Structure formats: C-alpha cells, structure tokens
Amino acid sequence: VQAFDFIIVGAGSAGCVLANRLSKASNGKNGARVLLLEAGKPDTHPLMRIPAGFSKLYRSQFDWNFSTNPQTALRSRSLYWPRGKTLGGSSSINAMIYVRGHRQDYDGWQLPGWSYDEVLPVFKQMEDFFAGPSHYHGAGGELRVEPAYATGLTDAFIEAGQAAGLAHNPDFNGASQDGVGHFHTTIRGGERWSAADAFLKPVLGRPNLLTMTGVQVERVIFEPDGGSQRAVGVAYKLNGIEFIARAEQAVVLSAGAVQSPQLLMLSGIGPADHLRQHELEVVFDAPNVGQNLQDHLALPVIYRAQNTNTLDGADNPLQLARYLWNKSGPLASNIAEGGGFVRLAPNAIAPDLQFHFAAAFFSNHGFDKAKGQMFSIGPTLLQPESRGSIRLRSNLVTDAPIIDPCYGQAPIDLLILRAGLRLAREIAASPPLAGLQRGEFQPGADKNSDSALLEYVRRSCQTIYHPTSSCRMGLDSGSVVDERLAVRGVSGLYVADASVMPTVVRGNTNAPTMMIAEQASRWLLGQ
Numbered sequence: 001v002q003a004f005d006f007i008i009v010g011a012g013s014a015g016c017v018l019a020n021r022l023s024k025a026s027n028g029k030n031g032a033r034v035l036l037l038e039a040g041k042p043d044t045h046p047l048m049r050i051p052a053g054f055s056k057l058y059r060s061q062f063d064w065n066f067s068t069n070p071q072t073a074l075r076s077r078s079l080y081w082p083r084g085k086t087l088g089g090s091s092s093i094n095a096m097i098y099v100r101g102h103r104q105d106y107d108g109w110q111l112p113g114w115s116y117d118e119v120l121p122v123f124k125q126m127e128d129f130f131a132g133p134s135h136y137h138g139a140g141g142e143l144r145v146e147p148a149y150a151t152g153l154t155d156a157f158i159e160a161g162q163a164a165g166l167a168h169n170p171d172f173n174g175a176s177q178d179g180v181g182h183f184h185t186t187i188r189g190g191e192r193w194s195a196a197d198a199f200l201k202p203v204l205g206r207p208n209l210l211t212m213t214g215v216q217v218e219r220v221i222f223e224p225d226g227g228s229q230r231a232v233g234v235a236y237k238l239n240g241i242e243f244i245a246r247a248e249q250a251v252v253l254s255a256g257a258v259q260s261p262q263l264l265m266l267s268g269i270g271p272a273d274h275l276r277q278h279e280l281e282v283v284f285d286a287p288n289v290g291q292n293l294q295d296h297l298a299l300p301v302i303y304r305a306q307n308t309n310t311l312d313g314a315d316n317p318l319q320l321a322r323y324l325w326n327k328s329g330p331l332a333s334n335i336a337e338g339g340g341f342v343r344l345a346p347n348a349i350a351p352d353l354q355f356h357f358a359a360a361f362f363s364n365h366g367f368d369k370a371k372g373q374m375f376s377i378g379p380t381l382l383q384p385e386s387r388g389s390i391r392l393r394s395n396l397v398t399d400a401p402i403i404d405p406c407y408g409q410a411p412i413d414l415l416i417l418r419a420g421l422r423l424a425r426e427i428a429a430s431p432p433l434a435g436l437q438r439g440e441f442q443p444g445a446d447k448n449s450d451s452a453l454l455e456y457v458r459r460s461c462q463t464i465y466h467p468t469s470s471c472r473m474g475l476d477s478g479s480v481v482d483e484r485l486a487v488r489g490v491s492g493l494y495v496a497d498a499s500v501m502p503t504v505v506r507g508n509t510n511a512p513t514m515m516i517a518e519q520a521s522r523w524l525l526g527q
C-alpha cells in the first residue's frame, strides 16, 4: 500500500491537467502527493506528433477500439468508437480542433461556477493563443493554440460558404460562433500539442507526482465514515498481483465518458438492480450513473476535385521530407482544417449544426478508400435530443462496457443531419467551390428525395468522437456529481472529465474537458 493525497484515474485530457495543477507547489507550500494512473502505454508513436496522421492511430494499441451495440434507427449498425489509450488520452489521437462551445452551452447548464462569464477566464488562463491576449484569448498558458494549416480547397470552402449566405467567422471562440472559417488547433509549430504535451510532460520530474502507465484501475476502495462511505483509494493489478494505493484527500476519476461510469459501477455506485445483476455490492444506489449519454453524429457529402490540390498524397516522400525538415506542408494539416456553425431550426438560440471540411476523401473514419482527388463536407449534429447509456457487460474492468448511444431515437436528430446535407450541397454549388469540383461522389446527386437522403443518414452517419454526459453534473439529487464534481452519496470521490457535462457543448469537446479539469483542481485545492 502506498499513500498519496490525490489519486487521478486516467491520464487523458482531464487527467493531465489535474496532475499538473494538483501537484503544483504554491504559497511556499510543497505540492500535494499525486498518483496518476493510466491504463495505456506512453505516447511515443511518431504518428502522434504528425497532425495529418491521427486516423492512422485508429485500432492501434493506443485506441480502446470500442463499438456501440446495434443502433436500431441506424439500420442496426454497430458504430466504431475510438478512444485514446495512452498519455494524453483522446487528445493524443484526436483531430486537434480547438473549439470551446457556445456561450449558451455554459449559461444553459444553469450551475453556479459554470456560466460562460465564469468559464471564459479559465479557458484564457490555460491558453497560449498564437495572436496574443485579447478579451477572448489568453497568452502564456500551457495550451498552445495555432491556426490550422490550410489547403486552398479549405479557403474555397469558406468563400463558398459566404457565397451561400453564411457569415465569415475568423474566430469560433470569439464574440460569435456562427459562420464559416478556419479552425484553430492545439498544434505547436506543426506538431500535435496534446494534454500530455501541454500539462503533463513539463512536470513529470516533480518528486511529488508519480505517473504510472499500463495500469488499469479496477475499482475505488471505500471505508465507512460516519453514516456513509468514504473513497480512500483504488485497486489495480500489475502482473496479476493486486495493489492498493491510498488517497488521503480524494480520488478523482478522469477515465472519460465511457470508463468513468464503468468504474463508478464497478465500485458499487450505480443503478442498484444493474449492479446486483453483476454480483456487485451496492455502495450507493445511483440510478443515473451511465445514463444521459450524448454524442455528435456526422456524415460526409463527398465531391470529386477538379485539380490535385487535396490532401491526397500528403504523405508522399517529398511532403514527408518537407515535414521532417521544418514541420510544414500538408502533413502539418489536421485534415479538418475549416468548417462552420449554422442555425437550421427557425428559432434556434444558437447553432444546431457544425460543418467539418476536409480537402480529402473522408468516409467511415478514413477506413474506406477511393481512387482520385476528393473533398468532403461533414454536417455534424450539435444538440442531439437522443439520450443513451453506458452499462456494464460484466463485473470485469477488462470487459468493455455496453455502449448504447440510442442514436436517432429522437427522429429530429436525423432530420437535422439531412437538412445539413442539403446545405452542404448548396455550399459546394457556390463559387469558388463549384468550379473546383467535378460532381458529387457520395451519396450521389441522384439521391435527392427526402427518403433517399434520410436513408443515407441512417446508413452512413458516424460518431465525430464527442461522447459526454454519462456522469451528469447537477444540483438535483438525481445527478451523478454535484456542481463541484463530488460524487453524490459518498465522500472523497470526484469525477472530472467529459462525462460530467450536463449536455454536450456545441462544438468539439477537448478544450471544454480540459477547462472542467482546471475548475476541478481549483476546488480540490480549496481555491
């Protein structure tokens, strides 16, 4: 048994921020003793550094390689769900887009400490924005944010969006989210800048921080404390031998939207019937653990490109040499270089659809291949009404939980994607993009009726990798964690990661998750 002040489970986007902040010395006091436990191996693969290489890490040893159960509304397809399994977690295999979400997301949560005006300074404090500080951006923080590498086709998409009536937006994290523009990215000098790069690696030498990789935590350990139970540590196995690490102040679960609820349930916190079904002792009956799961769905409209200015061939020897020489060229591209946010519903108070544009053929996570130069416009559903769940498959941590996002359970979700497809076609038919394409490749211009397009949505949509909300934060007793991220029903246990978002934000979820961890660290340190 080893003793620490804090134990953090999972060195992903959230866990790396927590490890940095909780182990930091301040006001002349030594930093707390922190143990960071990560199931994956170190983030040493060279493709993690090269932005354009991210999808090559799919189904590698750095990916949990989850799948959903068959989705009824999606013609019973099981969808592939990549999740990072390494230092940096999903931020080490993601597409590096830096979007914080809409003001309305945070104000809509209606939780003390989480309004947009309260979280904006937190985002800014963590950030090192390439253009320096402003009302909306910070400088000098650990998280480098730079403009995405842009191919000419991405510029053309942005111009075409304007020709189709959308505003140009140079900064989706600025005063307004609406419009089309280039994304900002968590890339530094042409290389991925993951949560591990920004927050963990610079502090690995702290004597009070112990980081262990290849350690999959099995459960939280509790001891009676007055009338309730207190989290006092975690159990994990190494080479088949069980070890226990003790936490004198708190255990923080940062295992992500799939595995934080799994760990809570394996530790006896979850729906009592479900736990008993798996022969688990019930520590606290929490029916909503694993419920309220949300995600962003997307699918592409793909065009044949007129010229060869796509990212196809980005990894040819010349470009590889260029990248190795000075980290420039198309290998420095995060593929989804530009996009936009639009409102389709007549009375939408904020965007309900996002576009991801790629100067490449991008279908089925990049697993499908096609000959020739192509570009893809990907409408993305921002505010799903469907709610899914994470449930245990067995009482073993090594068995992936049952992931049921219930995609399309609310029919409106699929209708918004269909409307997004039509708008994507309008943009592709506008100058200058219209002159740069040679016709629609997928789904194909002949698929134009409402029913044919809806069928394409059902058969082709995929996750854009933003699962959240399976350990919902709230003020009500039915929420899993309170507004300071403490797990209800026990003491000494916290969840800080994408799973606590009450609703998924309108945008990509990496920056919001790191902000959540920053907030958690302040409260855990009593600041």
Ligand SMILES: Cc1cc2nc3c(=O)[nH]c(=O)nc-3n(C[C@H](O)[C@H](O)[C@H](O)COP(=O)(O)OP(=O)(O)OC[C@H]3O[C@@H](n4cnc5c(N)ncnc54)[C@H](O)[C@@H]3O)c2cc1C
Binding pocket: 009, 010, 011, 012, 013, 014, 015, 037, 038, 039, 040, 082, 083, 084, 085, 086, 087, 088, 089, 090, 091, 093, 094, 095, 096, 097, 098, 099, 215, 216, 217, 218, 254, 255, 256, 257, 259, 263, 397, 464, 465, 466, 467, 497, 498, 499, 508, 509, 510, 511, 513
């Ligand atoms: C392919 C892909 C592309 C994406 N693209 C973008 C993008 O461009 N922009 C953006 O903003 N967001 C993107 N996202 C989403 C974003 O990266 C995630 O929302 C964010 O990283 C989630 O952070 P997290 O801390 O909740 O979980 P994660 O970062 O997934 O971290 C969880 C960590 O816990 C570890 N773990 C799990 N169980 C255990 C256990 N029992 N014991 C020990 N360790 C455990 C995991 O191995 C992992 O390292 C993408 C995600 C993916 C997968």
